Amino acid sequence: MSENVGDWSPEELEKNGQLLLSQLREHFSTLGNQPVTTQRSAQEIRALLDEPLPDAPQPFTEILSQTWDDVRPNLTLWNHPRFHAYFSNSSSGPAILAEMFTAALNVNVMLWDAAPAAAAVELTVLDWLAQMVGYTVAQDSVLVDGASLGTLYGLAAAREHLAGLDIRQQGLAGRDVPRLRIYTSDQTHSSIDKAAITLGIGLDNVVRIPADPDGRLDPDALRERLERDERLGYRAMAVVANVGTTSVGAIDPVEEIAEICAAHDTWLHVDAAYGGFWRLAPQVGPQLPDLSRADSLVANPHKVLMCPMEASALFCRHRDALTNTFRVVPEYLRTRHEDGSVDFMNYSLQLGRQFRALKLWWLIKSFGVSGLTDRLSAAAALAEGLRDRARSDPDWVVENDTPFPLVCLRYQPHDQELDPRDVDELNRRIHRAVNEAGGSFVSHTVVPSGYAIRVSIGNIHTTEADIHALWAELTTAARRCAVPRTREGSTR
Numbered sequence: 001m002s003e004n005v006g007d008w009s010p011e012e013l014e015k016n017g018q019l020l021l022s023q024l025r026e027h028f029s030t031l032g033n034q035p036v037t038t039q040r041s042a043q044e045i046r047a048l049l050d051e052p053l054p055d056a057p058q059p060f061t062e063i064l065s066q067t068w069d070d071v072r073p074n075l076t077l078w079n080h081p082r083f084h085a086y087f088s089n090s091s092s093g094p095a096i097l098a099e100m101f102t103a104a105l106n107v108n109v110m111l112w113d114a115a116p117a118a119a120a121v122e123l124t125v126l127d128w129l130a131q132m133v134g135y136t137v138a139q140d141s142v143l144v145d146g147a148s149l150g151t152l153y154g155l156a157a158a159r160e161h162l163a164g165l166d167i168r169q170q171g172l173a174g175r176d177v178p179r180l181r182i183y184t185s186d187q188t189h190s191s192i193d194k195a196a197i198t199l200g201i202g203l204d205n206v207v208r209i210p211a212d213p214d215g216r217l218d219p220d221a222l223r224e225r226l227e228r229d230e231r232l233g234y235r236a237m238a239v240v241a242n243v244g245t246t247s248v249g250a251i252d253p254v255e256e257i258a259e260i261c262a263a264h265d266t267w268l269h270v271d272a273a274y275g276g277f278w279r280l281a282p283q284v285g286p287q288l289p290d291l292s293r294a295d296s297l298v299a300n301p302h303k304v305l306m307c308p309m310e311a312s313a314l315f316c317r318h319r320d321a322l323t324n325t326f327r328v329v330p331e332y333l334r335t336r337h338e339d340g341s342v343d344f345m346n347y348s349l350q351l352g353r354q355f356r357a358l359k360l361w362w363l364i365k366s367f368g369v370s371g372l373t374d375r376l377s378a379a380a381a382l383a384e385g386l387r388d389r390a391r392s393d394p395d396w397v398v399e400n401d402t403p404f405p406l407v408c409l410r411y412q413p414h415d416q417e418l419d420p421r422d423v424d425e426l427n428r429r430i431h432r433a434v435n436e437a438g439g440s441f442v443s444h445t446v447v448p449s450g451y452a453i454r455v456s457i458g459n460i461h462t463t464e465a466d467i468h469a470l471w472a473e474l475t476t477a478a479r480r481c482a483v484p485r486t487r488e489g490s491t492r
C-alpha cells in the first residue's frame with residue numbers, strides 16, 4: 001500500500017496552522033497599506049494562476065506562499081479599511097477562527113441526529129438574530145448562504161400559503177391556476193426576479209412600481225395596482241418591501257404596506273438583507289419601521305455584522321411555513337424524533353449544510369450586542385462625517401436620504417452650466433480614477449439626477465483617517481477630471 005495516505009498529522013496541522021496564522025497577522029497588520037484592488041487584467045491573472053493538475057504532493061509552505069504572492073495581491077480586498085463598494089462588509093477575528101473550527105468538525109447540519117449541538121446553536125443564533133433585527137415573532141427560521149436564496153425560499157412559502165392552490169403537490173402547469181404576481185418597487189434587488197424565474201412566476205409577473213424620488217415604494221400606487229390587477233383576474237402572491245435598497249438605502253413604508261397586504265390577503269416579504277441589523281445603531285434604529293407584520297424576512301449578517309461571506313437569516317412569522325413547503329423525507333433520511341429536535345434539511349432546498357451558525361455564535365459572544373452596537377454606531381458616525389464634508393463643499397451633492405451609512409455623491413461644479421450627460425461622464429471618470437489609484441474602492445449607482453459615486457461604510461477596520469483619505473482622493477480626482485471649458489463656453 002502507498003505511503004501517501006492519511007491526513008496531515010495533528011502536529012503538522014498545528015505547525016501549518018501557526019504558519020497560516022502568522023501570515024494572517026502580517027496580512028492584517030499591513031492591510032491598510034495594500035492597494036485595495038489589483039490593476040492586472042483578467043488575462044494576466046488567468047495566466048498567473050493557470051497550471052497543470054498537480055500530480056505530486058506540494059509542501060504547504062509553497063502553497064501558502066503562492067497564495068500570498070499570486071492570489072492575495074490580485075484580489076479586491078473586501079476586508080480593506082478603504083473598501084467602500086457594494087455593501088462594505090468585513091469578516092472579524094472570532095468568525096475567521098470559527099470558520100476553521102467549522103471545517104475541522106465538518107458536521108452536516110441536515111438532521112438533528114447528524115449534528116445535535118450544531119442544530120441547537122443554530123436555533124439559539126437565529127433567536128438572537130431575530131431579536132437584533134426586531135422580528136421576535138419569527139416561528140420558522142433558518143440560516144442560508146445569502147439573501148437571494150432566503151428570498152427564494154420566503155417566496156416559495158408565500159406561494160404555498162395561497163389558499164386552494166396546493167402548488168407544491170399539483171404544480172402550476174396545465175391547471176386552471178390564476179396568474180400569480182409579485183409586487184414591489186422598481187428599486188428592489190434582482191434576487192426577486194431570480195426567485196420569480198425559479199418559482200415559475202415569470203419576470204412578466206414581477207410588477208415593479210416606480211419608486212418615489214427617494215427610492216421608496218409608494219403605497220397608493222401599490223394599492224391601485226393591486227386593485228386593478230385583481231379586477232383583471234391576477235392573484236397577488238406576495239408584496240416585497242425593502243429595508244435598505246441596494247442603490248440608495250431607501251426604506252419602504254413597511255407598516256402601511258402591511259396594511260395593504262392584509263386588506264388584499266397577500267404575503268409580505270421584507271428584504272432587510274442590508275438594513276436589518278443596522279437597527280442596533282442608535283442613529284439608525286429609531287428610523288426603521290416595525291417589521292413584525294412581515295410574513296417573511298431576510299437579513300444578512302454577511303452584509304453588516306462583521307461576519308464572513310455566506311450567512312443570511314430567513315425568518316417566517318407562520319409556524320411550519322418553511323417546513324410545509326420543503327419537507328421531503330426519503331427513507332434513508334428517516335430518523336427518530338424527540339422533543340426539541342429540529343431537522344434543518346426541511347427548511348430549505350439544501351440537504352447537506354455546513355455548521356454556519358458557529359461563526360455567528362462566536363462573533364456575537366465575542367463582541368456582545370454592546371460591542372456590535374458600538375461598531376455599527378461608529379460606522380454610522382463616519383458616514384455622517386462624510387456627508388457633512390460633501391454638504392459643505394458647493395461642488396458636491398449628497399444624492400440620497402437614508403439613515404444607513406451609504407452615501408451617494410455626485411460632483412457637480414457649482415459655477416458651470418454643464419449638460420447632465422457631461423456631469424454623468426465626469427462622475428464616471430472620477431469613479432474610475434479613484435479605483436485605479438488603488439487607495440480606496442467605491443462603486444456607483446444611478447439616481448434621478450444621474451450617475452452617482454456610491455460609498456458604503458461598514459467595515460470593521462475603517463477609521464476616520466480612511467474617510468479623510470477617501471475624501472481627499474475624491475476631490476483630487478474631481479479636480480483632475482473636471483471638464484475643461486471651451487472658448488465658446490460649452491463643455492466637452
Ligand SMILES: Cc1ncc(COP(=O)(O)O)c(C=O)c1O
Pocket residue numbers: 087145146147148149189191244245246271273274300312
Ligand atoms: C437589498 C438586497 N437584497 C438582497 C441581496 C442579495 O443578497 P445575497 O448576495 O446575500 O444573495 C442584496 C445584495 O447585495 C441586496 O442589496
